[in-house]
Amino acid sequence: MQPDPLSSTFAALADPTRRAILARLALGETSVMELAAPFDMSLPAISKHLKVLEHAGLISRGREAQWRPCRIAPVAFKEVDGWLGNFRRFWDESFNRLDGLLEEMKADEAAKANTKAPPRSKRKVRVKKEKQGGRTRG
Amino acid sequence: MQPDPLSSTFAALADPTRRAILARLALGETSVMELAAPFDMSLPAISKHLKVLEHAGLISRGREAQWRPCRIAPVAFKEVDGWLGNFRRFWDESFNRLDGLLEEMKADEAAKANTKAPPRSKRKVRVKKEKQGGRTRG
DNA sequence: CGGTTAAATAACCTATAGGTTAAATACGGC
DNA sequence: GCCGTATTTAACCTATAGGTTATTTAACCG
Numbered sequence: 001m002q003p004d005p006l007s008s009t010f011a012a013l014a015d016p017t018r019r020a021i022l023a024r025l026a027l028g029e030t031s032v033m034e035l036a037a038p039f040d041m042s043l044p045a046i047s048k049h050l051k052v053l054e055h056a057g058l059i060s061r062g063r064e065a066q067w068r069p070c071r072i073a074p075v076a077f078k079e080v081d082g083w084l085g086n087f088r089r090f091w092d093e094s095f096n097r098l099d100g101l102l103e104e105m106k107a108d109e110a111a112k113a114n115t116k117a118p119p120r121s122k123r124k125v126r127v128k129k130e131k132q133g134g135r136t137r138g
Numbered sequence: 139m140q141p142d143p144l145s146s147t148f149a150a151l152a153d154p155t156r157r158a159i160l161a162r163l164a165l166g167e168t169s170v171m172e173l174a175a176p177f178d179m180s181l182p183a184i185s186k187h188l189k190v191l192e193h194a195g196l197i198s199r200g201r202e203a204q205w206r207p208c209r210i211a212p213v214a215f216k217e218v219d220g221w222l223g224n225f226r227r228f229w230d231e232s233f234n235r236l237d238g239l240l241e242e243m244k245a246d247e248a249a250k251a252n253t254k255a256p257p258r259s260k261r262k263v264r265v266k267k268e269k270q271g272g273r274t275r276g
Numbered sequence: 277c278g279g280t281t282a283a284a285t286a287a288c289c290t291a292t293a294g295g296t297t298a299a300a301t302a303c304g305g306c
Numbered sequence: 307g308c309c310g311t312a313t314t315t316a317a318c319c320t321a322t323a324g325g326t327t328a329t330t331t332a333a334c335c336g
Contacts, residue, residue, distance in 0.1 A: 026225060077222065090164075090210050091212035
């Protein structure tokens, strides 16, 4: 398993079985047995997949008698979304509009502070190095 | 390499070197040489990484004399974001508010159509079923 | 043409991901 | 305490991801 959390999360998501498991869990918490049912695969295999998902922070597991119910864990999803946010401007038009608006506002702010406004740059590009607290929606 | 596009994209993103390359490319198109510079790694290794990224639809490459400039390709990012969207309600509060609002509107719409409104479900959960093809070997 | 720079390919090595079967563990019920 | 059900662990196998060095292709330059 990878050292950094983002790598293990992406690696976990890179398997169709695991993504299908997550899709099932989006419907609600359930047992390993039920999760395994749709797949033509041994239980230990599913068990391993779940361990990978848990390690990646994509699911968490409870304990209820002999069952270990799994549910979606938000953390890792959030991190992925945050990382993706650094690239949103490359495909999301509405994001670009919003971004432009925000820049407009910042410029106005600056104009109020300085009588002599600084030159407006065409488009400020910034990519923080990997750590990025990320731009969440809203 | 994986059969389905989403898997290869996530797999491509599961490597810190490749994510760093993407971060660099977010600043703008550039050559393989410049992309390789920050890494303590041979050029063929970088070349392979780029091939993976290209295959995943995360970058595209041009041709300019002996250089093969790389740039971000939106498609794969978009797909990842789309998939992630199925889980957004698990972590994004503002999304939940928006979702609630939309449901409200739909309900109003329905109320206009039928004099007798259908029972309001608590929370409509929908998860598109993933392609889930392949699954070679057992 | 021959030399130089940019990048990709080939051949190879090693660690590990994803699957298997068989055995072990955890818990509830009688 | 023993049995059945749910789940994990152990031991193993095979394909492949990610790196290496050496070689090849492609384009420009004088």
